[in-house]
Amino acid sequence: MRIRFTNRPRTWCRPAALLCSALAGGCATQPMHVPGPFPAPLALSEPASPSPSGMAGEAPIASGDWWTALNDAAIDVLVPAALADNPTLSQAIARVDEAGAVLSSRAAQRMPLLQMDLGAARLRELDHETTPATSAATLGLALRWEIDLFGRVRNSVNEASHRLDARHADATAARLALTARVAHTVMALRGCRFAEAVLADDIASREVTLDLSEHHLAAGAMAAVDVHRARAGLAAARTAKAVRGQQCATYTNALVALTGRDAASVAALMAGPVESRTAAAQALPLYAQWIMPRAPSYQLRLPATMLARHPAVLAAEAELAAASSEIAVARAERLPRVDLGAALSGQWLRAPSESATGWSIGPALSVPLFDGGRGxxxxxxxxxxxxxxxxxxxxxxxxxxxxxxxxxxxxRSAHARLVTTRDAAEAAQATFDATEAMWRAGASSLFVLEDSRRQLASANNDAIAAVQDSSQAWVALVLACGGSPIIPESASQ
Structure with missing residues (x-):
């Protein structure tokens, strides 16, 4: 057979070149996702007023341990306990681990798949009993590798990577929410315990008033209706104290559930400041500033910077990038897939002794022709x-x-109420002291005294709430900003 050479052009090369060009041009099934600017406010409508309790010369507070700026012993103990053992945070961490495992699985698709098959059999023909049995053993190695022409594997890995980033942001948000909730509940419990102590002092004062009223009634210097009014006021104060005690128990139970510590240890952490009251605190609402953690002075970053670092925004941005990669994967699934495969097999027979080996290597092209519109x-x-x-x-x-x-x-509201409620509490306390002195001297009625007492109780509750709200507002601001956007004033100077 003679082989003839010709100078005619090889026309089959042109379609092959066009096919290669088409494959190369089809590699980009979806433009790469580029994070775009999101609509962030240029300025805050509410100016960031530093906390009046902030002290100059504070050290910068790490965003991860923001609660240490409050200098509260109970918060410093309970927050780490909550971070160490909290079901919600454990679930968030488990989701991070799950997303990491998915990413590792997707990334493994970039590597060749090597598989080994082993087999052994004992064979004998039923029609020929004299024929000896035959033993057979097989060994095979198979290699499969997908050539990622259209980026299906690459975009699948990118999607999993973005999902992992989103789960990390979710875990950060869960950690921040947990720490903020612990700090918020500690402040609520401190305020509740202090209000309960104020009610206890009010009950003691009412008991003295009732005792004096009964003596005046026995001496004929007071009407029976005034004594009944004093008894009703005492009963109402005791009822209010019981209700307040139930609220305090609710806050304690919440801290137990958040931190995993027992109620006795939580109560021990809270009892110290309330039980250490001294006679120097003449106006109880003013003393609330001593037992409530003081928020440090702060300065907010620019709104765009603040929002760009917010865990919820980071998670949403990562989910958007993952969705973009998901489009590329879905488009690549509709395009041809090229797999490179290789196989090596061997078979050995024992009686009679024979062996056979073989190998194969080559690409395989899979083209979806009709899928009913699924792609x-x-x-x-x-x-x-x-x-x-x-x-x-x-x-x-x-x-x-x-x-x-x-x-x-x-x-801003809590900061303004700190001054007004303090003035109101001081005025109400002075009014009550004067009215009580007049009542003891017989120059005022019990009705006027009870009205003055109600005004004092209302002013005390408002003052305690203002101090509590001021500290809790700082915690809410940390949570709203995502933790890190708050800078101590000294750090910016």
Whole structure:
């Protein structure tokens, strides 16, 4: 056979070149996701007024341990306990581990798959009993590697990576929410215990008033209706104290559930400051500033910087990037897939002794021809999820900005009420002292005394609430800002 050479052009090379060009051009099934600027407010409508209790020369507070700026012994003990043993935080961490495992599984698709098959058999023909049995053994190695022409594997890995980033942001948000809830509950319990102590002092004062009223009634110097009024006021105060005690128990139980510590240890942490009251605290509401942790002075970063670091915004941005990669994966599933495979097999027979080996190597092309519209539906679904993620990101930015605005408004309100409620409590205390002295001297009625006492109780509750709200507003601001956007004033100077 003679082989003839010709100078005619090889026409089959042109389609092959066009096919290669088409494959190379089709590698980019989806543009790479680039984080775009989100609509962040240029300035806050509520100016950030530093806390009046902040002290100059404070050291910068690490965003991870923001609660240490409060210098509260109970918070410093209970927050680490909650971080060490909390079911909600454990679930968030487990989701991070799950996302990491998915990423590792997706990344493994980039590597070749090597598989070994072993087999052994004992064979004998039933029609030939004299024929000796035959033993057979097989050994095979198979290699399979997908050539990622259209980026299906690459975008699948990117999607899993973005999901992992989102789960990390979710875990950060869960950690921040847990620490803020512990600090908020500790402050609520401190305020509740202090209000309970105020009610105890009020009950003691009412008991003295009732005793004096009964003596005046026995001497004929007071009407029976005044004694009944004093008894009713004492009973109402005792009822209020019982209700307040139930509220305090609720806060204690919440801390037990959050931290995993027993109620006795939580109560021991809370009892110290309340039980250490001294005679120097003439006005009880003023003493509330001593037992409530003081918020440090702060300065907020720019709104865009603040929102860009917010865990909820970071999670939404990562989900958007993952949705973009998901579109690329869905599109790549509709395109041809090229797998490179290799196999090596051997078989050994024992009686008679024979052996056979073989190998193969070559690419395999898989082209989807008809799927009933499933591929197009998957692409449409991924595009819808991308639009959903886009809307979720916009919503996360708006919610974060709204929470910051509300937290700043609460902080300003609490700061203003610190002064007004203190003035009201001082005036109410002076009025009550004067009215009580007049009543003891017989120059005033019990009705006027009880009215003055009610005004004092209301002023005391308002003053305690203002101090508590001032500290809790700072915690709410930390939570709204995502933790890190708050800078101590000394750090910015």
């Amino acid at each position: 197009a539906a998957n692409v449409a679904g991924s595009q819808a999820r991308y639009r959903l993620a886009t809307a979720a990101l916009r919503g996360a930015v708006r919610d974060a900005a709204l929470n910051v605005e509300n937290a700043l408004a609460s902080s």
